[in-house]
Amino acid sequence: MDRLLRGLEEHPEFRLSLSVTGTFLEQARLAAPDVIDRLKALHRTGRVALLAETYYHSLAFLVPPPELAEEVALHRAALRTEFGAEPTVLRITELAYSDDLARFAESQRFRGMLAEGWEGVLKGEPPTYRYCAASAPTVRLLLRHYPLSDDVGFRFSSIGWSEYPLTADKYARWIAATPGEFVGLFMDFETFGEHHPARTGILEFLSALPGEFRRHGGLEWATVEEAVDGPPRAPLGVPYTMSWADQNRDLGAWLGNDLQRSAFEAAKKVGVLARQANDAAILSDWRRLLTSDHFYYMYVSGHGADQGVHQYFSSYESPYDAYANYMNAMTDLRRRALDRLGVPTLK
Numbered sequence: 001m002d003r004l005l006r007g008l009e010e011h012p013e014f015r016l017s018l019s020v021t022g023t024f025l026e027q028a029r030l031a032a033p034d035v036i037d038r039l040k041a042l043h044r045t046g047r048v049a050l051l052a053e054t055y056y057h058s059l060a061f062l063v064p065p066p067e068l069a070e071e072v073a074l075h076r077a078a079l080r081t082e083f084g085a086e087p088t089v090l091r092i093t094e095l096a097y098s099d100d101l102a103r104f105a106e107s108q109r110f111r112g113m114l115a116e117g118w119e120g121v122l123k124g125e126p127p128t129y130r131y132c133a134a135s136a137p138t139v140r141l142l143l144r145h146y147p148l149s150d151d152v153g154f155r156f157s158s159i160g161w162s163e164y165p166l167t168a169d170k171y172a173r174w175i176a177a178t179p180g181e182f183v184g185l186f187m188d189f190e191t192f193g194e195h196h197p198a199r200t201g202i203l204e205f206l207s208a209l210p211g212e213f214r215r216h217g218g219l220e221w222a223t224v225e226e227a228v229d230g231p232p233r234a235p236l237g238v239p240y241t242m243s244w245a246d247q248n249r250d251l252g253a254w255l256g257n258d259l260q261r262s263a264f265e266a267a268k269k270v271g272v273l274a275r276q277a278n279d280a281a282i283l284s285d286w287r288r289l290l291t292s293d294h295f296y297y298m299y300v301s302g303h304g305a306d307q308g309v310h311q312y313f314s315s316y317e318s319p320y321d322a323y324a325n326y327m328n329a330m331t332d333l334r335r336r337a338l339d340r341l342g343v344p345t346l347k
Contacts, residue, residue: 001035001038001039001042002038003203003206003207004016004042004048004206005038005041005042005045006207007206007207007209007210008042008045008047008048010210010211011210011211011214013210013214013220013221014047014210014213014221015047015048015049015221015222015223015226016047016048016049016221016223017048017049017050017051017089017223017224017225018039018042018048018049018050018051019050019051019053019091020039020050020079021053021054021055021056021057021075022055022056022074022075022078023055023056023057023288023291024057025078025082036082039083040082040083043083043085047223048223049087049089049223049224049225049226050079050083050085050087051087051089051090051091051114051224052072052075052076052079052087052088052089052090052091052110053072053075053090053091053092053093054068054071054072054075054092054093055071055072055074055075055078055287056071056287056288056290056291057093057291057292057293058071058093058287058290058291058292059093059254059264059290059291059292059295060093060287060290061092061093061096061101061104061241062241062251062255062264063267063268063271063290064268067271067287067290068104069104069108071287072090072108087225088110088111088112088225088228089110089111089112089113089114089142089224089225089228090105090108090110090112090113090114091113091114092113093292094243094244094245094253094254094292095114095115095116095144095186095243095244096241096242096243096251097113097114097115097116097141097238097241097242097243098238098239098240098241098242099133099134099135099136099237099238099239100135100241101113101241102133102134102135102136102139102141102238103133103135103136105133105136105139106133106136106138106139110139111138111139111140111225111228112139112140112141112142112224112225112227112228113133113139113140113141113142114141114142114143114144114184114186114224115141115142115143115144115236115238115242116143116144116146116242116243116244116249117143117144117145117146117184118146118242118249120242120249121236121237121238121242122143122236125233125234125236126179126180127143127144127145127146127180127184128143128145128178128179128180128181128182128183128184129180129181129182129232129233130142130181130182130227130228130230130231130232130233131143131232131233131234131235131236132232132234132235132236133235133236134235134236134237134238135237137235140228140232141232141236142182142184142224142227142228143184144184144185144186144244145178145183145184145185146244148171148174148175148178148183148185149184149185149186149187151163151166151171151174152166152171152185152187152191152202152205153187153188153191153195154195156191156196156200156202156205157196157197157200157202165201166205167205167208168205168208168209168211168212169208169212169215171205171209171212172209172212172213172215172216172219173216175213175216175219176216176218176219181230181233182222182227184227186244192206253296253299254292254295254296254299255295256299257298257299257300259298259300259319259320259323260295260298260299262323262327263294263295263298263323263326263327263330264295266327266330267286267289267290267330270286270330270333270334270337271286271290273334273337273338273341274286274333274337276337276341277336277337277340277341278340279336279337279340282333282336282337282340285333285336286333289326289329289330289333293313294322294326296313296314297313297314297315297316297319297322298319298322298323298326299314299319300319300320
């Protein structure tokens with residue numbers, strides 16, 4: 001973040017947008033409060049937009065209402081309290097998007113949403129233009145240019161890649177040569193220092209980008225709130241939920257096998273009890289168990305690049321260990337909820 005702040009100080013045209021969950025803010029307050037200070041310094045520049053999302057980076061959009069609305073409201077309140085921010089663009093967990101989610105965004109008065117710029121829904125249209133939701137025309141869609149995003153996010157340190165090494169100058173030239181109105185570069189925080197350790201040169205690459213972009217007169221930076229302004233190229237319809245994960249761009253990374261579906265069904269059932277218990281701690285713990293990572297760790301299918309990515313992220317020795325641990329936690333939460341409701345359970 002220090003490099004981003006330096007880039008903003010040295011390059012008045014530089015802009016960016018950040019998506020910071022409520023759970024991240026909670027963890028930062030406990031373990032590294034200086035991180036929040038740095039985020040505040042970035043936001044104070046007026047050239048860093050904050051996105052709205054689910055407070056718990058959860059699969060709230062897949063459980064019955066009002067969970068999604070409540071989590072987004074919690075996240076908005078956290079950003080308002082911590083940064084004085086009022087986000088107008090929504091990013092759903094794992095870049096999930098559908099016609100139904102666009103309608104939700106419209107009902108919550110968001111001006112725009114982020115989505116994956118995938119050929120499967122674009123049907124020949126380029127991802128480098130502003131679209132609107134077919135189901136909610138007031139909602140503008142900003143699409144991720146996944147080849148250029150993944151050049152940094154996944155391929156930067158791959159010595160077997162034909163374009164290795166990727167320099168800031170080369171990348172700026174690629175962006176400048178891409179036709180369209182804007183290029184959506186969406187990457188994880190972990191890209192810079194974790195997925196690609198400092199020894200790969202990723203931090204120097206990040207520091208050099210604003211200067212290299214300046215060399216190309218046709219390139220400008222924009223926050224998501226600036227990028228949604230203007231007329232859309234066309235309406236975009238997405239009748240099913242897509243994401244940014246794996247080759248199929250669906251929800252298979254989290255709900256693609258029997259382990260994941262079993263765990264998620266258990267979560268939904270316990271969620272009913274957690275709400276009935278009328279206990280803030282129980283409800284909060286249940287929401288933490290909706291965090292998408294838990295289900296991602298249970299991934300057992302796939303091959304090639306998809307399988308490698310899942311194995312890299314998991315902190316468990318196997319997906320079966322992840323499932324067993326999750327179900328134990330869910331069983332304990334169910335017992336707590338029943339105790340709170342006064343319902344006897346077997347000890």
